[in-house]
Amino acid sequence: MRLAVLTDLHANLEALEAVMEHARKHGAEQLAFLGDLVGYGADPGPVVERVQAAVATGALALKGNHDEAAIHGAPPTMRPDAAQAVTWTREHLSPEQLAFLVALPLSIERGERLFVHASAADPGQWLYVLSATDAGRSLRSVGSREIYCGHTHTPALYHLGADGTVGAFQPVPGTPIKLSAFRRWLVIPGSVGQPRDGNPAACYAMLDDAADVLVFHRVPYDAERAARKIRAAGLPGDLGARLELGA
Amino acid sequence: MTTQRIEAGAVIDGYTLEEPLHQGSMATLWRVSAPEHPSLVMKMPLLREGDDPTAMVGFEVEQMIMPTLQGSHVPLFISSGDFSTQPYIVMEYIRGDSLRARLERTPLDTDEVARIGAQIATALHSLHRQHVIHLDLKPSNVMFRDTGEAVLIDFGFSRHDRLPDLLAEQFRLPMGTAPYISPEQVLRIRNDPRSDIFALGAVLYHLITGVRAFGFPTSITGLRKRLFRDPVPPRARNPSCPAWLQEIILRCLEPDPRERYQSAAQVLLALRNPGQVPLTERARKLKQDGVVPVTRRWMRTLGAQADSWQSTAAQIARSPVVVVALDLVASSEALLTGIRTTSERVLSMHPGARLACVGVLRTSRLAVDVTVDEEGRNLRVLRLLELKDWARPLGLEEGRLTYHVLEGPDPAAVLVDFVRQNHVDHVVVGARGASPLRRYLGSVSAHVVAESPCTVTVVKVPRPSDEDEEEEEAEAS
Numbered sequence: 001m002r003l004a005v006l007t008d009l010h011a012n013l014e015a016l017e018a019v020m021e022h023a024r025k026h027g028a029e030q031l032a033f034l035g036d037l038v039g040y041g042a043d044p045g046p047v048v049e050r051v052q053a054a055v056a057t058g059a060l061a062l063k064g065n066h067d068e069a070a071i072h073g074a075p076p077t078m079r080p081d082a083a084q085a086v087t088w089t090r091e092h093l094s095p096e097q098l099a100f101l102v103a104l105p106l107s108i109e110r111g112e113r114l115f116v117h118a119s120a121a122d123p124g125q126w127l128y129v130l131s132a133t134d135a136g137r138s139l140r141s142v143g144s145r146e147i148y149c150g151h152t153h154t155p156a157l158y159h160l161g162a163d164g165t166v167g168a169f170q171p172v173p174g175t176p177i178k179l180s181a182f183r184r185w186l187v188i189p190g191s192v193g194q195p196r197d198g199n200p201a202a203c204y205a206m207l208d209d210a211a212d213v214l215v216f217h218r219v220p221y222d223a224e225r226a227a228r229k230i231r232a233a234g235l236p237g238d239l240g241a242r243l244e245l246g247a
Numbered sequence: 248m249t250t251q252r253i254e255a256g257a258v259i260d261g262y263t264l265e266e267p268l269h270q271g272s273m274a275t276l277w278r279v280s281a282p283e284h285p286s287l288v289m290k291m292p293l294l295r296e297g298d299d300p301t302a303m304v305g306f307e308v309e310q311m312i313m314p315t316l317q318g319s320h321v322p323l324f325i326s327s328g329d330f331s332t333q334p335y336i337v338m339e340y341i342r343g344d345s346l347r348a349r350l351e352r353t354p355l356d357t358d359e360v361a362r363i364g365a366q367i368a369t370a371l372h373s374l375h376r377q378h379v380i381h382l383d384l385k386p387s388n389v390m391f392r393d394t395g396e397a398v399l400i401d402f403g404f405s406r407h408d409r410l411p412d413l414l415a416e417q418f419r420l421p422m423g424t425a426p427y428i429s430p431e432q433v434l435r436i437r438n439d440p441r442s443d444i445f446a447l448g449a450v451l452y453h454l455i456t457g458v459r460a461f462g463f464p465t466s467i468t469g470l471r472k473r474l475f476r477d478p479v480p481p482r483a484r485n486p487s488c489p490a491w492l493q494e495i496i497l498r499c500l501e502p503d504p505r506e507r508y509q510s511a512a513q514v515l516l517a518l519r520n521p522g523q524v525p526l527t528e529r530a531r532k533l534k535q536d537g538v539v540p541v542t543r544r545w546m547r548t549l550g551a552q553a554d555s556w557q558s559t560a561a562q563i564a565r566s567p568v569v570v571v572a573l574d575l576v577a578s579s580e581a582l583l584t585g586i587r588t589t590s591e592r593v594l595s596m597h598p599g600a601r602l603a604c605v606g607v608l609r610t611s612r613l614a615v616d617v618t619v620d621e622e623g624r625n626l627r628v629l630r631l632l633e634l635k636d637w638a639r640p641l642g643l644e645e646g647r648l649t650y651h652v653l654e655g656p657d658p659a660a661v662l663v664d665f666v667r668q669n670h671v672d673h674v675v676v677g678a679r680g681a682s683p684l685r686r687y688l689g690s691v692s693a694h695v696v697a698e699s700p701c702t703v704t705v706v707k708v709p710r711p712s713d714e715d716e717e718e719e720e721a722e723a724s
Contacts, residue, residue: 163300
């Protein structure tokens, strides 16, 4: 089965629709959303609605730190513009949509694969996986052979060899990668709704789960429109500007 | 993992083990059969306690890279297995001996060395174009098809540009085979396709001299020597080695990758055109370099480290072979100037580019070939002089430029053949002339555009009368 793995949607409807269309054209049979459905962007309601519809037909969906903040309010550690977006987001979600976010799990295990928003080491702590060391810690904390996570907004692929060394790899979009059965893997598809690696195109990854072949994808979308909506909504203008830069 | 018997007659995932072919330090090779394939090779990594841990990672690398490779210069990948039965890779069986068998007859004669070199360079270029650097090129990893193509085997140390490098993090020691690995591999740099050019030079050196260029060092210190110590020149060991071949070999063996040929296609072009190889000090020397240059190189190696990130694809793109096809007899001065301007434009974008100026001498299909004109001048030589005269204003340094006068009844076919044979990246050719004769003969450029396996730029020069013609045509339609 082909599974499209999407994470960090951040209420960016333009990016989400472009990615879902791309995934459909490339034969995706199921979707997985690794959290942070909302926050930053101007379309929390429509984005949650799309995810709810997908879950109704078998998609996986997880909770991210921004989803949790939309439920409980921004934690004191959150950056001011993000916190402002959290308050705005909460006001623009229906009680039913908030209830959907509340019910999302922190992680889901499917056979040898674990899906989680941040590091698997302690899912509720929202630890970033930014280096081979972080990736090693996440992989060693669980038994799963493959971990799929988000939170960092930058596509990355880490692998843990039999001798304990961890390698880091910057994925090349569109290149199929056979995930060797003789090592363990940590996959970060990159953000759908707010890429931060200098390329504004939306990120996701497609897994052929029987062949264990993974492809990272970049999908160009109308970031200018998404940015315009952010400004029109009265959200911090920087949140829109960064979409156009992918920064 | 279930314990699997490895013996004749055993069946693994539907493949019947027929006979053992080779027992290496990293893997076991068996000839196997399957209902639809009577003869295949199964490679199984050695996983016993105490075996080299590189064996397993090398196997993973090969399992990752082999399915991505295509073409006649690699064994066709069939399938692979994991721990659920027995880790293996099944691939096409290439019959015959590896190049290693020929080492027993070394030194080989010049023609044979040049031919083998061209075969390997062709295979390397095919591999590099598929984003893969071999990194363990040596005689035992080169096989040959009955049709003559070299087939590269064993990708256990290879590096794919677009896939994770499983070996990068794993080992702190240089990987490869001591007599052949490049200086940058000694420094654990694994992303430079020019490392394979160095190994090719080491192989050719061995074939023409019968001796290894750098011996068989067994220590890191011994391996590091090749960063600054040049080998004994091949002509000092075998006086029958021509100067041009020594030039090619020593150029491949330059410690600094920037001083080598920049792509395997450029080595191929040199090996196929010995008369066009610019001879430098490398070709002339009969002794190793003296203390001063060696010490200078040694000083530079202190603290030498891995270069910045680069890729095989980028290196190949930087170093194209560009062909400019010239019809010096029938082209107008304006067109020849236009072709030169376009060539300059192409070359300015690629400082690593090689330009091959090609002229075609049309020969008759029926009559005895006339290669001497009415005044008795040799037409070949004349064309060559004209090509050089045309190229002079480009101001290219020697070594970036070669000249070729080809012969044949069909200029387009001869050109396309040259383009294919030399893995040319870009062809610049003039558009068809307007004379009635040219119309009758048909367009060479159209044929070249249609048949060449690469980019073709057709140069046109607007004529003052063109606008009038267009108006006339518009009126007529």
